[in-house]
Amino acid sequence: MSTCQRSAAERVFQIIELASLICSHLRRQESAILLRVCSSLFLAARSFVWKKLLNVTPLIPLIPERHRNDGTKAKLLNRDDIPRLYLYSPFIEVLELGDLHYYPRSDRKFWRILPRILRPAEALSGLRFLRWFSTDPIRERHEIDLEVPTSHVAQEGENASAHPKDVASAYTEACIPERLEQFRNLGSLSINQAVLEPRVLRTLSELPHLRKLTIYPNREADMVLYPDYVLSGDCFLALQSLALEHVDPYIINDLCTLTPLLRNLTSASIWFEAEDRSAFWDQPSFKVNVLRELTGRARQLTHLDISMGSDDEEAWWSQSALNMLRSLPLRRLMIHIATPDDYENAFSDLLDAIPDIEELQIAQAGLSSRSLRQAAIKVPKLRYLQVYAIDFDDLDTRPTSKDFSKPTIQPQTPLLIECDDLFSSRNSPENLARLVKRYFG
Structure with a gap:
């Protein structure tokens, strides 16, 4: 079949697979020369091969899975994928970069060419989602910095054998804000707390379309200690969702006092670290104070996901904490916390x-059948309930029991109930079905 008779998608794969095949037979310096030639050829061919394509598949599904040394599978960006990345760059909506230190240290030319290939993706694409991740050693931070300053990259003859681990550390702090500024269309970002320095946060705050920000920890490194974060009034204008996943308490404490970061949020997720890594965890009121700061500044929260330690149930179930929830227009609440001794009244x-x-x-919370009935009465808009277990010991399961008389509660919406654990005692799914029919119609 001639090229002119092929579909647009077939023409795309014909070009990129040919280039990948050529790259796979070349090594080191030769691949760099080929990529320079491919750059000019691909630039002219882009409009042709993409002219009739709609609903383009993002980059990541096109990169084949590879087996790591530990046997797990991962989609890793390989040298052979560079031509594919370059051709697809204007149309990429999802880009995931990580585990770059798995590449052999001998592939130094690959490291020096990668930033050049990524530049058109940053400048020209409609990129909406970016995830930078890395495994050990995250504390060295060179995996996050995929680009050293242009002046340094341009020096082809100087330090040609240098590996990024040897040269990037001196440029990391200066480069990350510069790179983030290039992603003007970015709508969602996941970033490691190791690189969330005050200047980086300020750069993030200026991204006009950033709607979701996820910060995750570097578990193997020491605790992050940065100066206090400071933000101007007009920033994070589009941010609606913030997730802090087990990050260090110093960062949680600082971020939850930044009104510009929190004021437009409709969704927040805070998972406190279970380990005692700092004196913050020794303060009984620390987590409640964080909740107070969050709810006091994010007045539009409709979704809240919060996880505390096993020793914090009294603080969470206190009237002070419940009053904070009462002040919000919550529609979705996820709680990961141990239950108090008097759980019936606390749940009410x-x-x-x-x-x-x-x-x-x-x-981690079980409900009695009476508590389930309270939920039906007090929250008539409830359409999804997930608990750890349901206890039917207080339920009379006889068919003539008043517990199974004609339904008197009419729900406003259909209700889905999920139970994570086995039913206790004489409980059974049949009892749950009869109970729900009785209480919810």
Whole structure:
């Protein structure tokens, strides 16, 4: 079949697979020469091969899975994928870069060519989602910095054998803000706390379309200690979702006092680290203070996901904490926390604080049948309930029992109930079905 008779998609794969095949037979310096030639050829061919393509598949599914040394699978950007990346760059919506230190140290030319290939992707694409991740040693931070200054990259003859691990550390702090500024269309970003320095946060705050920010920890490194974060008034204008996944308490404490970061949020997720890594965890009121700062500044929160330690149940179930929830227009609440001794009354107080809730998930908590009935009465808009277990010991399962008389509660919406653990005692799925029919119609 001639090229002119092929579909646009077939023409795309014909070109990139040919280039990848050629690259796979070349090594080191030869691949760099080929990529220079491919750059000019691909630039002219882009409009032709993409002219009739719609709903283009993002880059990551096109990169084949590879087996790591530990036997796990991962989609790693290989040298053979560079031509594909360059050709697809204007149309990439999802880009995931990571585990770069798995590449052999001998492939130094690959490291020096990669930033050049990425530049058109940053400048020309409609990139909406970016994830930078890395494994050990994250504390060295060179995996995050995929580009050293242009002046340094341009020196082809100087330090030609240098590996980024040897040269990038001196440029990392200066380069990350510069690179972030190039992603003007970025809508979602996941970033390691090791690189979230004050200047980096300020750069993020200026991205006009950033709607979701996820910060995750570097578990193997020491605790991050940065100066206090400071933000101007007009920043994070589009940010609606913030997730802090087990990050260090110093960062949580600082970020939850930044009104410009929190004021437009509709969704927040805070998972406190379970380990005692700092004196912050020795302060009983620390996590409640974080919740107070968050709810006081993010007044539009409709989704809240919060996880505390096993020793924090009294603080969470206190009236002070429940009053904070009462002040928010919550529609979805996820709680990962141990239950107090008087859980029946605590659960009732929680329902009083969230009368308009639609989705409720309570991990590590079991409900009695009476508590389930309270949920039906107090939160009529509830359409999804997830609990750890349901206890039917207080339920009379006889067919003539008043517990199974004609339904009197009419739900406003269909209700889905999920139970993570086995039913206790004489409980059974049949009892749950009869109970739900009785209480919810």
